[in-house]
Amino acid sequence: MTEPLLEVNGIESGYGVSQVLFGVSFQVSVGHCVSLQGRNGMGKTTSISTIMGWLPCWRGEIRWQGRPIQNLPSHDIAQLGIGLVPEGRQVFPNLTVWENLVATAKPAQGSRAWTVERVFELFPKLAERRKNFGDQLSGGEQQMLAIGRALMTNPRLLILDEATEGLSPILRQEIWHALAALKAEGLSILITDKNLKQLLGLCDHHIILQKGQVVWTGTSDEFRSDPGLRQAYLAA
Numbered sequence: 001m002t003e004p005l006l007e008v009n010g011i012e013s014g015y016g017v018s019q020v021l022f023g024v025s026f027q028v029s030v031g032h033c034v035s036l037q038g039r040n041g042m043g044k045t046t047s048i049s050t051i052m053g054w055l056p057c058w059r060g061e062i063r064w065q066g067r068p069i070q071n072l073p074s075h076d077i078a079q080l081g082i083g084l085v086p087e088g089r090q091v092f093p094n095l096t097v098w099e100n101l102v103a104t105a106k107p108a109q110g111s112r113a114w115t116v117e118r119v120f121e122l123f124p125k126l127a128e129r130r131k132n133f134g135d136q137l138s139g140g141e142q143q144m145l146a147i148g149r150a151l152m153t154n155p156r157l158l159i160l161d162e163a164t165e166g167l168s169p170i171l172r173q174e175i176w177h178a179l180a181a182l183k184a185e186g187l188s189i190l191i192t193d194k195n196l197k198q199l200l201g202l203c204d205h206h207i208i209l210q211k212g213q214v215v216w217t218g219t220s221d222e223f224r225s226d227p228g229l230r231q232a233y234l235a236a
């Protein structure tokens, strides 16, 4: 049995009086990669926002390494070891690549601790652009920077919301390669993306949301052996 890192148990959440999540449960174990899937508007970003403490958790429980964290202030949750790559990237436009990487960095000990140099090894394109400002980068470079910035907090869990949205096929491929390398070194990952083929290759486990509820969970092999799933829950 692998140890659970993040446990989401029956969470309910929403915006104002509008309920979006109706008892969502899943977990991410140490070293595992989990995808959160579903059509647009089914609650993926809302689930991530609730985990991060940006939205109140109305019911249910969120545990980090066994400890309840639901409704902790978001700045406390960010300190726990969760690195977020938000939808739309949100790099700092007026800071250089190097400044973006160090602005929110959380140093760690050990030879595998993340440094600017390690991020540049993972994404050599960023090294070439180290003196450019955030708003001078292409979408793909911004996404690499957003991932690098999250890694610089030395997280135990990396959460990516729409990991490759709006990127060219070549840049997408670079992001998928980097994520596979991160997984290979044991980083836990929770990811949303539209590219099913890549998600099936990368992730150990998949969660499908529909109207704020989990309607299917399983492994990549289980997904592949059920040809109706895609049409039922994911096709546009």
Ligand SMILES: Nc1ncnc2c1ncn2[C@@H]1O[C@H](COP(=O)(O)OP(=O)(O)OP(=O)(O)O)[C@@H](O)[C@H]1O
Residues within 6 Å of the ligand: 015, 018, 020, 038, 039, 040, 041, 042, 043, 044, 045, 046, 047
């Ligand atoms: N700020 C908001 N205020 C009110 N309702 C919102 C807000 N953001 C999202 N919603 C609603 O919450 C529901 C779930 O949206 P959410 O963004 O979690 O979906 P998603 O699965 O991440 O989809 P997408 O792929 O489009 O990002 C949708 O009905 C959406 O309209």
